[in-house]
Amino acid sequence: MDFASGQVLCSLDPHRRLYPASLTKMMTAVLVAERCRPDEWVTVSAEAAAVGETSLNLQAGQQVTVRDLLTGAVVKSANDAAAALACHLSGSQAKFADLMNIRARELGLRGTHFVNPHGLHHPNHYTTAADLATLARAFMTYPLLREITRLPEADLPSLQPGQSRHVWNQNRLLRRWGECTGIKGGYTRQAGKCVAAAARRGGWDLICVVLKSGEVWEDARRLLEWGFANYRRVLPTAALREGCQVRVWGGKQEYVPAALGGTAAFVLPRGARADWQVELLPQDQRAPVTVGQEVGTALVRLPGQAERRLPLVALADVPPLEPVVTQGQALWAVLLLSGAVLLYGTASKILGTRRRRLAAGQRAFDLRGARVGGRQSGDLPRRPGRPRPQRGAGGRKIAARARRVPLRRPK
Numbered sequence: 001m002d003f004a005s006g007q008v009l010c011s012l013d014p015h016r017r018l019y020p021a022s023l024t025k026m027m028t029a030v031l032v033a034e035r036c037r038p039d040e041w042v043t044v045s046a047e048a049a050a051v052g053e054t055s056l057n058l059q060a061g062q063q064v065t066v067r068d069l070l071t072g073a074v075v076k077s078a079n080d081a082a083a084a085l086a087c088h089l090s091g092s093q094a095k096f097a098d099l100m101n102i103r104a105r106e107l108g109l110r111g112t113h114f115v116n117p118h119g120l121h122h123p124n125h126y127t128t129a130a131d132l133a134t135l136a137r138a139f140m141t142y143p144l145l146r147e148i149t150r151l152p153e154a155d156l157p158s159l160q161p162g163q164s165r166h167v168w169n170q171n172r173l174l175r176r177w178g179e180c181t182g183i184k185g186g187y188t189r190q191a192g193k194c195v196a197a198a199a200r201r202g203g204w205d206l207i208c209v210v211l212k213s214g215e216v217w218e219d220a221r222r223l224l225e226w227g228f229a230n231y232r233r234v235l236p237t238a239a240l241r242e243g244c245q246v247r248v249w250g251g252k253q254e255y256v257p258a259a260l261g262g263t264a265a266f267v268l269p270r271g272a273r274a275d276w277q278v279e280l281l282p283q284d285q286r287a288p289v290t291v292g293q294e295v296g297t298a299l300v301r302l303p304g305q306a307e308r309r310l311p312l313v314a315l316a317d318v319p320p321l322e323p324v325v326t327q328g329q330a331l332w333a334v335l336l337l338s339g340a341v342l343l344y345g346t347a348s349k350i351l352g353t354r355r356r357r358l359a360a361g362q363r364a365f366d367l368r369g370a371r372v373g374g375r376q377s378g379d380l381p382r383r384p385g386r387p388r389p390q391r392g393a394g395g396r397k398i399a400a401r402a403r404r405v406p407l408r409r410p411k
Helices: 021-035 066-076 079-090 091-108 127-140 145-150 215-229 237-241 325-370
Strands: 042-043 063-065 154-155 167-168 180-188 192-201 205-211 231-234 243-249 255-258 266-269 277-281 294-301 308-314
Touching: 021 066, 021 079, 021 091, 021 127, 021 145, 021 180, 021 192, 021 308, 042 066, 042 079, 042 167, 042 237, 042 243, 063 066, 066 145, 066 167, 091 127, 127 180, 154 237, 167 255, 180 215, 180 294, 192 215, 192 231, 215 231, 215 237, 215 308, 237 294, 243 294, 255 294
Parallel strands: none
Antiparallel strands: 042 063, 154 167, 180 192, 192 205, 231 266, 243 255, 255 308, 277 294, 294 308
């Protein structure tokens, strides 16, 4: 498997369910690296001290640093060191196994189930070669674990005198092959000999997993050598030189240049032609924009390979436009505008009240009728052509709708 991309170069029964033995400790180390500081102190529990077989001879109540326990678990493959770390994080090995299974699902390990943090045999503790290769990729992304796993030997200063304060790496490839960079070996009677190995050549990292093999170290080296000899790692250099312009709103420049910001390395058989296809998908930005800021996505394709999504990053800074009005001027403008609104509202209220009063007075005058010479307007002679007032059943006049009657002096 290519470490950078996860591309599988060769496989045999990659999804066959097998026992992982001490390769289990890769998951334990990943969880510890994610949640603990290297200089953190761990108090060894009685449960961890009781774990047998390969061990550091830890004692209950003893205090050891996380770094030394990780080194003991990865380099020497000490079961009690892995159990001590598990109990430190979760309180017990069983609870830590639940955490391991949750993390396994997050990593996409569909054929894996953990029961303990060290890999001693249990019928329900299993995995696959494909899952272990994915786990090995995750393991090698942590600088602390990458540093520890390539140590041929190491000192554990926080251990007590008389304990295994100097340990040797169980990975024989580290001593036999200079290009080997880790990772972990293991053995139980049920699992057989197992190894997850990594090697680097010319800046290119490969990973292989071999389970239940009688010649595990030779098989691992042959696989890695075969990968380096028959494949090559290529970069889309032409595509990396390509760029685009990304629109910037509110900036001193209207556009900013952008280019691929990641590594779109592909592994091809030697002699195969690389026909790159690059699709750039820029996204409009709002100022300010800084160098290296992600401003879009690039899709890199190669026939027969999975599509890669890489970020588009800005190649220059774009500062925002300077405001035309200063902050102080804007504050005064807001205050003046607020005062004008208040004055307008007050004047509108006063004028509206006056208009309402005049209208009410006029309506009262219309309903009451105007008096002229001591007589009411209703007693004035009606103009010719107007209908006489109607009378109801009781002989009373039906009040006409109030209307304004022009005043005339009778002849």
